Amino acid sequence: MSATQLSDQLGHFGPFGGRFVPEALIGALDELAAAHQTALVDPLFIKELSDLHRTYSGRPSIITEAKRFSEHAGGARIFLKREDLNHTGSHKINNVLGQALLTKRMGKKRIIAETGAGQHGVASATAAALMGLECVVYMGEEDTKRQALNVVRMKLLGAEVIPVTQGSRTLKDAINEAMRDWVTNVETTHYLLGTVAGPHPFPVMVRDFHKIIGEESREQMLALNGKLPDAVLACVGGGSNAIGIFHAFIPDEGVRLIGLEAGGRGVETGFHAATITGGSRGVLHGTRSYVLQDKNGQTVESHSISAGLDYPGVGPEHAYLHDIGRAEYRAITDAEAMEAFSLLCKTEGIIPAIESAHALAGAIKVGKELGTDATLLINLSGRGDKDVHTAAEYFGMPL
Amino acid sequence: MSTPLERLFESTRGERAILIGYIPAGFPNQADSYRIIQAMVDGGVDAIEIGFPYSDPVMDGPIIQAAADQALRNGAGAKEVFETLKFAASLVPSLIMTYWNPIERYGVENFARDLAANGGSGVITPDLTIEESGEWISTTTAHGVNRIYVVAPSTQEERLAKVTQQGSGFIYAASLMGVTGLRTSVSSGAEDLVSRIRKTTSIPVAVGLGVSNGVQAAEVAAYADGVIVGSAFIRAVQEAPSLDAGLVAVRELAESLAAGVRSAKR
Ligand SMILES: Cc1ncc(COP(=O)(O)O)c(C=O)c1O
Numbered sequence: 001m002s003a004t005q006l007s008d009q010l011g012h013f014g015p016f017g018g019r020f021v022p023e024a025l026i027g028a029l030d031e032l033a034a035a036h037q038t039a040l041v042d043p044l045f046i047k048e049l050s051d052l053h054r055t056y057s058g059r060p061s062i063i064t065e066a067k068r069f070s071e072h073a074g075g076a077r078i079f080l081k082r083e084d085l086n087h088t089g090s091h092k093i094n095n096v097l098g099q100a101l102l103t104k105r106m107g108k109k110r111i112i113a114e115t116g117a118g119q120h121g122v123a124s125a126t127a128a129a130l131m132g133l134e135c136v137v138y139m140g141e142e143d144t145k146r147q148a149l150n151v152v153r154m155k156l157l158g159a160e161v162i163p164v165t166q167g168s169r170t171l172k173d174a175i176n177e178a179m180r181d182w183v184t185n186v187e188t189t190h191y192l193l194g195t196v197a198g199p200h201p202f203p204v205m206v207r208d209f210h211k212i213i214g215e216e217s218r219e220q221m222l223a224l225n226g227k228l229p230d231a232v233l234a235c236v237g238g239g240s241n242a243i244g245i246f247h248a249f250i251p252d253e254g255v256r257l258i259g260l261e262a263g264g265r266g267v268e269t270g271f272h273a274a275t276i277t278g279g280s281r282g283v284l285h286g287t288r289s290y291v292l293q294d295k296n297g298q299t300v301e302s303h304s305i306s307a308g309l310d311y312p313g314v315g316p317e318h319a320y321l322h323d324i325g326r327a328e329y330r331a332i333t334d335a336e337a338m339e340a341f342s343l344l345c346k347t348e349g350i351i352p353a354i355e356s357a358h359a360l361a362g363a364i365k366v367g368k369e370l371g372t373d374a375t376l377l378i379n380l381s382g383r384g385d386k387d388v389h390t391a392a393e394y395f396g397m398p399l
Numbered sequence: 400m401s402t403p404l405e406r407l408f409e410s411t412r413g414e415r416a417i418l419i420g421y422i423p424a425g426f427p428n429q430a431d432s433y434r435i436i437q438a439m440v441d442g443g444v445d446a447i448e449i450g451f452p453y454s455d456p457v458m459d460g461p462i463i464q465a466a467a468d469q470a471l472r473n474g475a476g477a478k479e480v481f482e483t484l485k486f487a488a489s490l491v492p493s494l495i496m497t498y499w500n501p502i503e504r505y506g507v508e509n510f511a512r513d514l515a516a517n518g519g520s521g522v523i524t525p526d527l528t529i530e531e532s533g534e535w536i537s538t539t540t541a542h543g544v545n546r547i548y549v550v551a552p553s554t555q556e557e558r559l560a561k562v563t564q565q566g567s568g569f570i571y572a573a574s575l576m577g578v579t580g581l582r583t584s585v586s587s588g589a590e591d592l593v594s595r596i597r598k599t600t601s602i603p604v605a606v607g608l609g610v611s612n613g614v615q616a617a618e619v620a621a622y623a624d625g626v627i628v629g630s631a632f633i634r635a636v637q638e639a640p641s642l643d644a645g646l647v648a649v650r651e652l653a654e655s656l657a658a659g660v661r662s663a664k665r
Contacts, residue, residue: 010530020499020526022458024551024576026558166464167454179457184577186553283500284455286526296476297504298454 011200011287013320019199021286025179028186033201035102040208045101052097053212056130057087059094060216063224066378068347069360073367076374079229080350081217081245083381090353090382091213091241092123092194098209100127103190110134110189114178116143116171116237117308117355118150119382120194125159127192135159138177140170143307150386168301171311175285195238196315199286203315210244217377218248225375231256231366234379235358236329237273237308239315241381246327256328259318260362262304263331273302274331275314276322284312289319305334305390306354308382336361338394341384353382354390402545403492404446404520404568408603408624411445416620416660418443419605420653421496421629423450424483425475426466431642433486438646439632440490442653447487448523448627451480451497458498458525458549460580462630465637477505481517488518494547494568496523499531507534511542521545521568529565536565547571549607550596552588563600569625570596574608580630582609590622612652616659626660628652 011017019029039045053059062085066078083091103111111133115121121137128135137154141163144151154161167173175198182191196203196210214232221229232249234242236259249255264272272278275290282291284299292300292312302312321327332340341357343364344350352360359378367376384391392399401409411417420439426432436447452470456463470479480495487493495514502510502524514522521544527535529548539546545568550559553576563570572593575586589606596604605625610616611634616626635652639645 018531019528020531021528022525022551022573023528023549023554023558023562024573026528027553027555167468172455176455176457180460180578183458186576281503283503285457288503288531291500293500293504295504297501298471298476 007204011204013316014323016288016316016319017200017203018288019286020283020288021199022183024183025186025199029199029201031106032102032205035106036201036205036208039102039105048101049098057093057097058085059212061085063217063220066344066348069344070367072343072347073364074370075372076367076370076376078363078367079221079375079377080380081213081377083213083241083379084350084352084356084383088119088123088126089385090119090123091210091244092120093126094212094244095194095206095209095240096120096123096127096192099190099192100131100133103133103192104131106190108188108190110136110185111192112136112138112178112181112189113192113194114138114171114174115194116140116174116310117306118143118147118154118386119308121159121161122150122153122157124192125154125157128159129157136181137161138164138174140164140168140174142169143171146307146390147386149389172299195240196243196317197238197285197287197289197313203287203317206240207243207247207317210240211247213241213244213379214246214248217245221377228252228255229375229377230370231258231374232377233258233260233359233362233366235260235309235355235381236314236318237262237311237355238313239318241379243315243317245379250326257321257326258362258366259327259329260332260358261329262306262309262358263333264303266333267331271303272331273304273310273312275312276318276329277331287316289316290314305337305394306358308353308355309358330362332358332361340364341391342395351384352380353384354387356381400543402520402543402568404494404545407445407492408569416623416663417445417625418616418656418660419446419448419625419627420444420632421448421450421627422632423452423463423467423470424480425452425470425473426633427469427636428473429475429479432483434642434646435636435649436487436490438649439653442650443657444491444653446491447493448496449480449483449487449493451495451501453498453501456498458578460578460630462581462633462637463579466633477501481513484514484519485517492520494519494521494523494545496525499524499527507538511538511544515542515544519544521547523547523549523571525549529562532565549573550592552576552592556595559595560599563596566602569603569605570600571627572596572604572606572623574606577608579608581611581634585609585615585619589619593622613655613659616656617663620660620663621665626656628656
């Protein structure tokens with residue numbers, strides 16, 4: 001299999017992926033897969049999306065060399081892919097603009113989305129406003145509290161935010177509620193899933209809308225250094241920003257791909273969201289991948305200081321890249337992430353999203369392992385404005 | 400060899416639709432769930448569907464979600480599901496309804512084996528697509544148990560034929576696009592779906608989602624071979640002031656549903 005063709009027609013990545021959904025959704029998933037395939041090769045669609053990238057979200061995103069930060073990472077050269085500078089403040093907009101355009105093509109007028117940190121919800125509300133679509137966002141009640149600022153942003157943008165009070169009241173339960181809405185309203189509604197998980201075609205399609213991150217960075221790194229980086233690092237929640245930056249580098253065997261999962265209080269404590277590092281094979285939300293689960297196959301609650309990584313599943317392509325040894329996955333604890341968060345603020349004048357701080361913490365470790373000759377590319381997936389409250393609490397700063 | 404469920408459909412064929420009652424294992428607790436099953440059977444339920452409580456039930460509405468949550472808090476898992484199945488199957492033909500992950504976790508082979516060993520007739524798998532069914536088909540065939548797939552009003556002809564071809568025991572027709580729960584009326588799409596299914600297969604067709612009283616049961620029994628009721632039984636238990644009152648309510652509901660399937664004009 002060539003690297004760009006990792007999946008088959010049914011969305012399998014080796015034993016992972018596929019579709020585990022009620023029959024009621026099959027028609028909509030087939031329609032979506034067809035719309036995605038047609039759009040991929042349609043010059044009109046390609047132009048429409050790239051115009052939006054250029055004139056609306058601000059692509060290509062720049063690369064910043066983090067020289068002062070590097071001093072704390074064994075002296076390795078560290079380059080940040082600045083997805084935090086995109087409109088709405090994270091990589092999430094890439095996927096959302098693509099899917100919103102597809103929604104219009106399918107003649108649907110309503111989008112629903114799940115959100116954890118609120119970034120995907122904000123991006124969805126933004127695209128809905130831009131394209132005149134009705135938007136409903138499901139958000140775990142717990143997360144509406146952790147990310148109150150983003151709830152207001154979504155409302156300002158005209159979206160309806162529905163707090164989900166079932167289960168653990170976080171991202172996984174928001175996805176359940178969105179799926180129930182979709183089963184009921186599938187004729188008129190597109191489910192704008194925010195990561196590379198879920199049933200086929202979501203993992204493939206969402207990756208296709210994010211792979212521009214890696215394509216741009218690969219060229220940018222070659223132009224800057226005349227060579228590829230030694231390693232590419234990204235945080236992994238569902239895995240969209242990571243697959244986005246990894247994908248273009250998969251054929252470059254000399255480039256290590258390193259995903260940083262949320263280790264919470266430590267994988268050994270059980271309070272974490274490190275699905276590949278600490279989970280097992282299973283099916284969740286329509287796809288087979290790694291899952292945090294108990295002996296009965298019940299999903300176990302995940303824990304992370306970062307709402308955007310607080311998910312007990314992970315995209316099937318990551319599960320596959322892990323199993324074939326093409327990518328490595330490591331866990332970063334809350335404490336390590338917050339230390340890297342603080343360090344980037346003070347050494348580079350950039351407040352990162354706490355999600356992205358997991359990748360930065362990974363860079364500190366990998367930089368020390370590889371030494372001064374190494375070049376690392378980090379996906380700075382989002383900015384930290386939304387996390388100011390959490391950070392203030394963590395560092396004991398009065399608000 | 401046929402399953403008890405298949406023999407039940409055979410014995411009522413051409414006469415009336417059968418009544419299938421659903422309850423999650425461990426709801427409201429293990430001991431009381433047996434009494435509820437007994438009350439269902441005493442009231443005239445012909446077959447029992449034991450739900451495997453699952454943390455992420457995307458096909459279920461609030462009533463069954465709450466019941467499954469309660470069962471999970473009581474620690475219900477595979478062991479309790481099979482024990483409950485064994486009890487129910489000692490009374491009437493019984494099956495398990497479960498999302499796929501608990502089966503995969505238990506082991507496909509182990510699950511089919513223990514289903515058969517505990518007298519189960521088959522499994523309803525609401526989120527297992529035929530594309531992902533390879534191992535399930537060979538294993539259930541080897542153990543002689545039924546594979547019950549759920550189809551929806553949105554399922555197109557070509558796909559309907561593919562799915563019904565892989566099913567056995569009966570085909571579960573979801574009456575509407577949506578999740579389990581109570582509805583004031585049974586969707587008119589159900590009858591159409593049943594007739595579309597019949598063009599693809601001769602095995603029985605049962606209708607579920609939103610059937611909650613005798614009148615609705617009679618309406619569905621006029622064109623289907625089976626009527627499936629879940630949320631209404633659970634609500635009867637949830638709303639009762641005591642277990643004893645709940646058992647009476649369950650039995651009365653079963654009686655009115657059983658009368659419904661017998662009064663249907665066919
Ligand atoms: C800034 C940022 N990075 C990363 C993530 C994690 O998602 P994914 O793993 O799909 O990139 C989120 C999710 O909300 C996010 O907001």
